[in-house]
Amino acid sequence: STVAVRNDFIPGQSANERRFCEFLQVAASNSGVAFQAATRNNCTQPSGELLGVFYKPNGGAVRKVGLQNDPANPFLGAPGGTKYGAMIGPIAVNNTGIVAFNARASVPTLTTLNNVLFLCDGCSTTTTTPPLATGVVTTGQTDANSNIFLTLSAPGLSAVGDISFSARVKQAGGRPFNSVYIR
Numbered sequence: 001s002t003v004a005v006r007n008d009f010i011p012g013q014s015a016n017e018r019r020f021c022e023f024l025q026v027a028a029s030n031s032g033v034a035f036q037a038a039t040r041n042n043c044t045q046p047s048g049e050l051l052g053v054f055y056k057p058n059g060g061a062v063r064k065v066g067l068q069n070d071p072a073n074p075f076l077g078a079p080g081g082t083k084y085g086a087m088i089g090p091i092a093v094n095n096t097g098i099v100a101f102n103a104r105a106s107v108p109t110l111t112t113l114n115n116v117l118f119l120c121d122g123c124s125t126t127t128t129t130p131p132l133a134t135g136v137v138t139t140g141q142t143d144a145n146s147n148i149f150l151t152l153s154a155p156g157l158s159a160v161g162d163i164s165f166s167a168r169v170k171q172a173g174g175r176p177f178n179s180v181y182i183r
Contacts, residue, residue, distance in 0.1 A: 012064035034093035092157035097124025
């Protein structure tokens with residue numbers, strides 16, 4: 001069955017303006033299909049492109065999980081709030097409808113963008129607008145051994161919603177190295 005086609009309006013808009021123009025990443029499970037898409041107000045014009053992550057549960061309508069420039073966790077309380085920046089790499093969806101993805105998140109008062117692994121545990125709800133995805137792991141955070149996360153891979157996702165990922169990490173004053181994690 002059809003999930004979405006070019007020029008369909010994206011969900012979660014107060015007025016129909018933004019459309020699906022290109023489909024970039026797709027992940028499927030028994031619960032439905034998650035995908036990343038480039039959206040614009042007019043698919044024939046190259047300007048104004050915003051990337052987003054969307055989810056269509058089996059038997060339900062497409063839902064917006066996150067779109068560039070929309071509010072994002074994990075720093076909602078920071079001055080100016082957090083916004084999604086670029087959506088990065090492959091996404092994942094499990095059989096219960098949990099969606100995981102990697103995105104840059106920015107806070108207007110900070111000078112750097114953080115890469116964040118996001119988890120949308122409410123994507124399978126019956127509402128057309130799921131709750132904001134939770135920022136689970138952020139570059140700059142430390143692991144249990146005081147290693148600082150420098151880069152994060154695309155997420156893997158277990159049946160119960162655990163995220164697996166690899167990361168480039170380092171200890172203060174040390175050399176970077178690679179590690180594998182599950183959260």
